[in-house]
Amino acid sequence: MSGLILGIETSCDDTSAALVDRSGHVAAIRTVSQFEIHDSFGGVYPELASRAHLEAILPVIGEVMDEAGVTPRDLTAIGVTRGPGLIGSLLVGLSTAEALSMGWGVPAYGVNHLRGHIRSVALEGGVTDHPAVVMLVSGGHTLIAEVTDAWTCRLLGTTRDDSVGESYDKVARMLGFGMPGGPAIDRAAKAGTATLRLPRPMKNEGYEFSFSGLKSSVARHVETHPEISPEDMSASFVAACIEVLAAKAERALVECRPKSLVIVGGVAASPQLRAAMAEVADRHGVALCLPPVTWATDNAAMIAMATWDYLDRGVQPDLVPKPNLPLEMP
Ligand code: KG4
């Protein structure tokens, strides 16, 4: 076995390691999530997240190396998330990668987590024709960008307040569902009907997003209309989110005339969003690129995949955490 990149991801609340070859084949992956640890806090508690990463990181790396029957000699490089993310969480992955790099004599690359999400669509043979319009919808981010080749990104717009994933999680909490909120909301929405007309914030305005008003509107209705079932409330909320996201994607397809529409990030696991975006792409005759559902959420395979681009470009960012690293930076 040769020519593998060991990816390491610890930017938020998932500890993940993966081995990925140049074609995007995932030889092994292991991801440990921290849902139970943070559930009672209603969000990720940074100090506990770093401690959990510390406990999990070496076992997780050992497991993928054993599973794939790989030794350090089989590694071309190590790719580790350097940002954006929680500083303490990032530090665990970065310092582990640095130590392994020195001990094993394998070069290590600091990788932009957002570029990892974008490259998640290349795993297991996925192809993206450029230029592409990319929408990243996750717990930490909501943004839309134009990607002219696999390397060059131009941000079109981002959220003014909450990310879409964050609003899924907060609405899930209001409705009494546990973490992670996204899948719970999806399941409930499937069983319900969008009976309530909620606001579609900024739907007709450029490329910026805003989800905190929508979330507050759900909170008001939950209080004043207890007769509305959690299923119907979820369906109404999902309908509003998806209508806004689809409208922004459509605007970018009209204005940027790309060859592909790429939807990535945790919320890209939503079947409702995938179906809505398939319709949008179809209407405009562009290819729709989605990651496999299991790799829409944070994982190390996408980080390893992105690392191959850094090798090809000869760009080797350092291993210093960058909590606010922007999309345009490597
Ligand atoms: O990409 P991700 O794992 O982490 C960040 O980079 O933020 O995204 C996590 C977010 C959470 O808000 C979670 O509720 C949401 O993705 N999510 C979903 C689904 N699975 C995860 N949202 C909607 N539908 C899903 N099936």
Ligand code: ZN
């Ligand atoms: Zn992410």
